[in-house]
Amino acid sequence: MPRASxxxxxxxxxACQADAVTIPRLPEAPAPDGAIRMSARIxxxxxxxxxxxxFSIQHIQVNKGGIRLGATFEGxxxxxxxxxxxxxxxxxxxxxxxxxxERIVFNxxxxxxxxxxxxxxxxxxxxxxxxxxxxxxxxxxxxxPITVERRSHDDGGDRPAGAV
Numbered sequence: 001m002p003r004a005s006x007x008x009x010x011x012x013x014x015a016c017q018a019d020a021v022t023i024p025r026l027p028e029a030p031a032p033d034g035a036i037r038m039s040a041r042i043x044x045x046x047x048x049x050x051x052x053x054x055f056s057i058q059h060i061q062v063n064k065g066g067i068r069l070g071a072t073f074e075g076x077x078x079x080x081x082x083x084x085x086x087x088x089x090x091x092x093x094x095x096x097x098x099x100x101x102e103r104i105v106f107n108x109x110x111x112x113x114x115x116x117x118x119x120x121x122x123x124x125x126x127x128x129x130x131x132x133x134x135x136x137x138x139x140x141x142x143x144x145p146i147t148v149e150r151r152s153h154d155d156g157g158d159r160p161a162g163a164v
Contacts, residue, residue, distance in 0.1 A: 036075040036082065038141055040129060042148065043067040049129070050075075054144030061149050065120065069106070070113030073131060073141070084111035086135055091116065092128045095143050101125055122152035 037050040043062040049055040071089045073082040089112045093100040100106060104125055108114040119125055130142030 036073050036131070036141055038071050038073055038129075038131060040069065040071045040146075042069050042146075047146070049142065049144050051141065054142060055129075055146045058145065059124075059147045059149065061151050062119070063151055065150055066115055066117045067119075067148070068113070068115050069129075070109075071129075071131070072112070082131065082140070086133065087111060087140065088132045088134060089113070090128070090130045090132045090139075090143060092130075092143065093126070095128050095145070097128075097143075100127070116148070119148065119150040121150055122154075124149035 035051055037048060040047050040049060040055070042060060043064075045060070047055050047057055047060070069089075069091060073087075090097065091100075091106045091114065092098055093104075103118045105117045106114050107117065116127075124147050126145055126147050128143040128145055130144065131140045132138075133140045
């Protein structure tokens with residue numbers, strides 16, 4: 001591999017390194033009947049999902065092709081029971097865990113977070129997000145659909161404020 005290509009690859013890898021993700025706590029109102037709620041942080045904004053309806057918002061817009069996605073779980077049933085050893089946040093292209101659309105990649109950081117890459121300007125991608133229980137092989141929450149759309153270059157989504 002030519003040295004210039006190797007340097008460019010190393011620079012790209014360094015730029016993609018994960019920073020710590022801080023996810024705010026859910027509102028203090030308890031989940032009904034001990035149900036578990038998911039607080040998903042997608043591209044810096046928090047979206048709450050719970051049974052039976054899933055996410056309160058079905059379509060979100062982002063400004064860039066690489067976004068962070070993470071989740072916390074609260075509710076009486078989650079207290080101590082939802083942990084990284086036995087649970088995992090899933091991000092899939094179909095409700096049965098099928099692959100994401102071509103070229104779209106979810107890079108996992110840990111059991112409950114990762115980054116979603118390669119959403120093209122103007123592209124909308126339906127994601128199925130859920131909490132999977134590893135020992136039982138079933139979903140504890142979801143999966144629920146949420147569409148992530150990257151703003152196109154034409155509407156100024158990727159330009160700095162004030163750019164023409």
